[in-house]
Amino acid sequence: MTSLRFTKGHGTENDFVLLFDERGDIALTPERVRFLCDRRAGIGADGVIRAVRADSLEAGKGLPSDTWFMDYWNADGTTSEMCGNGVRVFARFLEREAGVELGAGMEIGTRAGVRTVTSLGEGRYSVGMGRWLLGEDDVVVATPGLVPPRPAQSVDVGNPHHVVALASVEELEALDLGAPPDVAPAPPHGSNVEFVVTLGHRVADGVERGRVRMRVHERGVGETRSCGTGACAVALAVRSWAGAGAPDVWDIEVPGGEVTVRVLGDRTVLEGPAVLVADGEVVLPSTVA
Numbered sequence: 516m517t518s519l520r521f522t523k524g525h526g527t528e529n530d531f532v533l534l535f536d537e538r539g540d541i542a543l544t545p546e547r548v549r550f551l552c553d554r555r556a557g558i559g560a561d562g563v564i565r566a567v568r569a570d571s572l573e574a575g576k577g578l579p580s581d582t583w584f585m586d587y588w589n590a591d592g593t594t595s596e597m598c599g600n601g602v603r604v605f606a607r608f609l610e611r612e613a614g615v616e617l618g619a620g621m622e623i624g625t626r627a628g629v630r631t632v633t634s635l636g637e638g639r640y641s642v643g644m645g646r647w648l649l650g651e652d653d654v655v656v657a658t659p660g661l662v663p664p665r666p667a668q669s670v671d672v673g674n675p676h677h678v679v680a681l682a683s684v685e686e687l688e689a690l691d692l693g694a695p696p697d698v699a700p701a702p703p704h705g706s707n708v709e710f711v712v713t714l715g716h717r718v719a720d721g722v723e724r725g726r727v728r729m730r731v732h733e734r735g736v737g738e739t740r741s742c743g744t745g746a747c748a749v750a751l752a753v754r755s756w757a758g759a760g761a762p763d764v765w766d767i768e769v770p771g772g773e774v775t776v777r778v779l780g781d782r783t784v785l786e787g788p789a790v791l792v793a794d795g796e797v798v799l800p801s802t803v804a
């Protein structure tokens with residue numbers, strides 16, 4: 516009988532099964548990930564995150580050997596370069612599981628490079644999300660409930676995104692994201708697709724902040740309640756559409772809560788909550804054991 520100890524956690528209801536595996540002893544396979552993420556037959560989650568030392572995983576080679584690496588997998592058994600909500604939950608998991616102290620910022624290895632996570636207290640974390648790049652803007656996205664298809668802005672924040680501007684909250688709510696939106700031309704490695712409505716601007720403590728609401732269809736998952744890298748992509752796209760003088764701080768409403776994105780030159784910082792919900796042990800069925 517093969518069993519795994521796990522923790523369930525979420526960041527604005529983007530939920531994960533977390534595995535503590537310092538020396539990389541767990542043979543994590545696409546089949547095992549699909550089982551763990553199955554909401555009926557398994558635990559249920561948008562993804563699996565394994566905490567492993569960098570020198571125990573091929574993807575971590577080149578990093579200082581004692582660096583903690585976030586081995587992130589989508590629910591369909593594919594890996595992704597980065598997960599913005601996941602990295603906050605990962606940090607909270609490490610604080611509890613490994614007694615890690617984040618202090619002024621702890622470096623975490625990901626397939627997109629090193630990310631720095633800082634605790635803001637009360638279960639909130641800030642993540643230096645690395646460099647961003649705006650790409651093509653002559654891409655068209657079609658999805659049920661969206662008439663006609665709309666142009667999209669490509670954004671790379673370590674993983675690939677396409678952001679589509681909508682005119683109203685009603686239009687956002689009318690979308691059917693039960694299937695992957697059709698992105699043309701098709702991105703070579705797939706894409707996460709965000710739909711966004713601008714809600715306005717306000718000045719708080721002398722800082723101008725924009726507010727938007729978004730929904731997302733995640734590559735390798737489906738519609739999720741939140742996406743941290745998607746929130747960064749949305750802030751960057753909306754800021755670019757708004758032109759000179761647009762705010763650098765964006766409060767992003769997602770179905771599962773709210774996160775904040777700060778644009779600092781060629782980098783972004785993501786802030787939001789991280790919650791650990793439950794611990795348990797799962798017996799793997801013989802099909803994946």
Ligand SMILES: N[C@@H](CCC[C@H](N)C(=O)O)C(=O)O
Pocket residue numbers: 529589594595596597598599600601674675707733734735736739741742743744745
């Ligand atoms: N939910 C994540 C993104 C997870 C990876 C994504 N589905 C991909 O394939 O790139 C986030 O919070 O950023």
